[in-house]
Amino acid sequence: MSGNHRGGGAMAGLFVVLLTVYFTTLSHASPTILSDLNAPKFRHSRLAKSAIQRQTSNEEQSQLWTPLEHQGWKPCSESDAASIPEKSEGYVQVFLDGGLNQQRMGICDAVVVAKILNATLVIPQLEVNPVWQDSSSFEDIFDVDHFINALKDDIAIVKELPDEFSWSTREYYGVAIRPTRIKTAPVHASANWYLENVSPVLQSYGIAAIAPFSHRLTFDNMPKYLQHLRCKVNFQALAFVPHIRQLGDALITRLRFPPSEDNMVSNNYLREVTDLKPKQGGGKFAVLHLRFDKDMAAHSACDFGGGKAENLALAKYRQVIWGGRVINSQFTDEELRSQGRCPLTPEEVGLLLAALGFDNNTRLYLASHKVYGGERRVSALRSLFPLMEDKKSLASSEERALIKGKASLLAAVDYYVGMHSDIFISASPGNMHNAMVGHRTYNNMKTIRPNMALLGQLFLNKTLTWPEFQESVIEGHENRQGQIRLRKPKQSLYTYPAPDCMCRA
Ligand SMILES: *[C@@H]1O[C@H](CO)[C@@H](O)[C@H](O)[C@H]1NC(C)=O
């Protein structure tokens, strides 16, 4: 996610933290800045007023919630030509940076690189991200025994290096140049690159530690069995640890069977309660993934209607983190909007969903790390969707104790709930978006991808009426609900699983 556009590494991360603390303190301490930050609740107040009073027909509702039709493709990631080499060529170790979903792709690629080299894979080590500060390990997030077992016919995996290699640690590579460290893997390296550059190291030393490793394996011109193996890792071998799945299941059950169930069951035709088993029957729900944090807001260089103080705060942030060098700052807000380069605010996402036909009884789960502007911004969305929920509203603090303050585990719960939702709306580009869009495509599940350029243009038009807005939105999203898009060269198989991970049915 933000790792992609930040060059400064740990120092920059430190600044993020310091700056956030600084501004938080400032806004509490200074009443003038506070009042400036108190922007009107709605920026698009005319549209919002109509949206709040919207009526949706039963027909619109049933069309919206109908699952995707079968599209002629089915999951297909059984790895063929599966066999473990008789003799391992050595150990492959990777250190993965980024957030949960970037690490996820790195894990899949690591399995394939080890396979290419006939090596034994050591369970990947997850680096602490400077922004999110989560030190959770692979074992803290993913079910490691399931992982090893699911891949046992493809590759040998060990949880830890044997004693003779126990010197090969992050610290060892951190302090000096070491011959067993592979530091120069190019972005999207080919299988041959690994054979030519890493095999000799394995032969000499019995171990190779590859870092950096993110995005270091090409998606193109790879043998089919290796692509299949990637799919198998991503869609079958990676399962979250039991306590994440249990919390996820509890949230899903509470979304499908809200407490006031008994009073509401008669007047809501969507609830087909016959059975109280989790994940069967019950009401439908949608998950909205919304990333609107300060980092993203600042990097976009757009104006989000928070007034002078907010624009100043974002400009300062750009200055500190990127030395002011942000491509978007060359453009006006209007230019950025019409090109679809401004992240949607919670209010704008709310208007999008209302226009698409989500009514005010929608069970909407907000998967969001931290919204810049806090409740002031979230409240605009909440007034359109009063039944909106999140981890906090659905689970007690005891239930959340194991994931509290751990960005990767929080993201894992959101991923799990997102994968079980009837409709997933991904309102922010990034690794979470890509991972969810890919995984839901694989399972043929409805996934709405906002048309950012269209929405940018519509929100710029100050005379548009609600019916005009709604008509354009519906038309502009007809083909953005999970229809299969075949992967093109250079694109990621984890975002576009067809045709590599899917077969025509
Ligand atoms: C939904 O909107 C209708 C009509 O505008 C209103 O009567 C109802 O109270 C709203 N429901 C909720 C849960 O806010």
Ligand SMILES: *[C@@H]1O[C@H](CO)[C@@H](O)[C@H](O)[C@H]1NC(C)=O
């Ligand atoms: C891996 O093993 C296969 C047979 O099991 C062999 O054909 C291939 O050359 C080996 N590759 C390497 C890099 O050792």
Ligand SMILES: *[C@@H]1O[C@H](CO)[C@@H](O)[C@H](O)[C@H]1NC(C)=O
């Ligand atoms: C705003 O939308 C209306 C209705 O579609 C259209 O007639 C008008 O030209 C648009 N205005 C701008 C500035 O694009």
